[in-house]
Amino acid sequence: MVKIKITPDMLPVSEALLELEKKHIPHVLTLTATRLAQRVKKGELTVMAQRLDRPTRTTMNSLFVKIATKSKPAEVYFKDSWTSGIPADTYLQQTVRGGPRPHKRFEKSLISNGLMRAGQYAIPSPNVLDRHGNVSRGLMNKILSGLGAAESRRGYKANATGSKRSQRKGNARSYFSGVVDGTAGVWERKETAFGDAVRPVFVFSRSAPVYRTIFPFFKIANNICKANYSAEFRGAFADAMATAKP
Template structure:
């Protein structure tokens, strides 16, 4: 989260500014901070499109602005930190913003909890299972976890494959399995071919944590946008306050 909490000490002082009645100053600072926050959002999205690898519409729409309030909250630019389902943007963008090693994802934690994958391993998806954004869809991961008996369960709902007729029709337990094939550990898919069945890897287990360099320094980008536009936005807010101020 990037905050714009402007104070009178940061304001460019002029004779006209000193003549402005004290009661209008909070409005000028709040309006300046809000407009700068809107600039930060617009500029950040432009950088995301350039630097992130095929960002999804959900990722690009996950940045929000909270307006500043006179004598109250500062303006804020932040990534949504919760969704009705899935992983929020402020979680999965951490490596792009700060770099470093990737922590285990929910999918990997489920495999580790079931004893399918070691705690020191990471699941790396293969190309056939990734969508146009380079991700594996939630639906595909749910099918795999169900087939492996590692899906999350909750009261009144069982996601794991079972011996029921409905579960057998889905075939998740038949098509997905884990193990060592040809010296490679991972999750595999059985495919029915014309000449018989074949298998292909869905996820390959790696003993090394994926590492990321900082490709999207959000806070530095925001600071640069504020520095470049502060004077102009303050002048515009000051002019608006002066024009609308009551005598």
């Protein structure tokens, strides 16, 4: 989150400013901060489209602006909660800050159920990625169900069982965790014309994936504010003077 607040000591002193009645100054400050925040959002979205790898529509629609008030700064922020799924504020952290990523919910489920070691990370196989380079939530749920590691929600646990309905889905038969040809991971059983085969879905690495900073959110915001502060202040000041009562 970026907060943008303009205070009187930041204003360029001029005769015109001194003539402005004090009751109008707070309006100038909040309007300047809000317009800067709107510029920041526009600039951030441009960089996101250029630097993020095939960002989804949800990701591009996750950036919001909260207008400034007399007591609160303007804010530019990613939505930090959804009705379902992981919010952009969480999954964009590595692109913003860089460094090793923490375990994802899927990996925590594997670890808590003894299917993967605490120091390992699940790296998806290219053949399970969608057009945005992600593993769909539906596929991850199917895998966890087949492995008996699905999370319990509202008293219901979606793990595969011996019921006919569960057997028709075939998740327990399709997925297993183990070592195949010296490689640890989550595997999928496939029936082929040449017999049964297995292919990796996730391969377990021994160290955390490390990300470089490709979307310096705060630096971008700071540069936009510095470059446009004077213009936005002059515009807000002119608007205040035009509407000020004599």
